[in-house]
Amino acid sequence: MNVNEVISICRTHLLPVLPEFYSLEGYEFQLIPAHEGGRNVVFSCNKTGSDADTDAKILRISFLADRNREDFLAELEYIRYLYDHGGSVSNVVSSNMGNLLEEFTHNYHTYYICMFEKARGKLLVENNYQYREGVPITEYYYNCGKVLGKMHQLSKKYTPVHSRYSFFDKYNAQYIDRLIPKSFTLLKEKMVDLLNSLKKLDKSRESFGMVHFDYSDGNYMIDYNTGDITVFDFDNSCFCWYMYDLANIWTHGVGWTQFEHDADKRKKFMEEYFATVLAGYKSETNIEIPMLDKLPLFINVTVMENIIDTFEVMRNNNEELEVDEELTYLIKCLEDDIPYKGFFHEIYSCEEPFEYVE
Incomplete structure (x- = not known):
């Protein structure tokens, strides 16, 4: 079942019966285009005649079989916990039955439904990556760290009812071996080495807990x-x-700073940028120096996650293997032990950022 088929089913069969689940009289539904690899069908729900974000909702319909009811409940309960304890997150809207999650079945296939308050503001990309007029961009860097620090501080005290999976439940040698083609022998070895390095790290409540795992400017409003x-x-x-x-x-x-030619200037910018992020982060929670020193290691983990996600998208879409310039770049960073996603290395080209050009 592909996304277009699910969209058609939602329009024809789900939206007409949605009032059974949520009180949305007078609302109009607009499909939000899915990004590549998207796992959900999402609609923006706007009240007729109202432009206020306070009235707007986001409807999410999940259809892939890679998650179950427990996974969704764990996600939604965590969001509700963050919201109830002062986290700056888009709250879950309970259904008419008082549930965080609802189910809809069509042709023996189950769709999981949930509703969120629409976050107030705009994405950075919607404002052409321009920040608030007359306000230094450092405010944004600081706030970005501060909001994350608050969420992590709350996570340190979080005891779930339904528990989400842990990192190694998905990212392990067996999964990598199944997903990544045999021709990428060195890549798979480097990924396993990376996992083994992680296994040695502290997993106390102060360093390990529920995280967003995709915290970026595409997933928050300003x-x-x-x-x-x-x-x-x-x-x-x-x-x-x-x-x-x-x-x-x-x-x-x-x-x-990706278009800056001088690697030393890029490095100086990133040091100042991340110091400002950390200042915001530390205003809400603590992080030990030994863990901060692991930044290069965890940047490699994000590279590994990006590579795995790309292979997953090709698999889920039944696409033929295509290793383009972006994927080649990421693979080379891991295989050749190039730190910081190659950003300060000769592999990097400011004319073709994060693409491998021989």
Whole structure:
């Protein structure tokens, strides 16, 4: 079953009976185009005649068989916990029956339904990556770290009812061997070495817990009146090291200086950028220096995750194996032990960022 088939089923069979699940009288539904590899069908629900974000909702329909009811409940319960304890997240809307999750069955296939308050503001990309007029961009860097720090601090006290999977439940040697073709022998060896390095790290509540696992500017809105950030899309959330989310912030920060020719200037920018992120983060929670020193290791973990995700998309879409310039670049970084996603290495080209050009 592909996304277009699911969209047709949702329009024809689910939306007409949606009032059984949620009170959405006077709302119009607009399909939000899925990104490549998307695992859900998502609609924006806007009240007729109202432009207020406070009235808008987001409807998510999940259809792939890679997750079960327990997985979804664990995700939604975590979001509700964060919201109830002051986390800046898009809250889950309970159904008319008081449930966080509902199910819809059509032709013996089960679809999982949930509803969220729409986060206030805009994505950075919707504002052409321009920040608030008259306000230094460092405010954004600081707030980005602060919001994440608050979520991690709350995670340190979180005891789930339904538990999400842990990092090694998915990222392990057996899964890598099944997913990655045999021709990538060295890549698979490097990934296993990376996993073995992670297994040696501390997994106390201060360093390991529920994380977003995709914390980036595509998954939070910015209120351009206040600078407030509201996080959404916890679809990949799992138990992992908090340092992973911080490394992910680092990897997305390169976009601010990716066209700079001078590697030393890129490095200086990234040091200042990440220091500002950490200042915001540490205003909400603590992180030990030994774990911060593992930043290069966790940047490699984000590279590994990107590679695995690309192979998963090709598999789920039944696509032939295609190793393009971007995937080749990531693979070479791991295979050749090039740190920091190659951003300060001669492999990097500011004309073709993060693409391998021989």
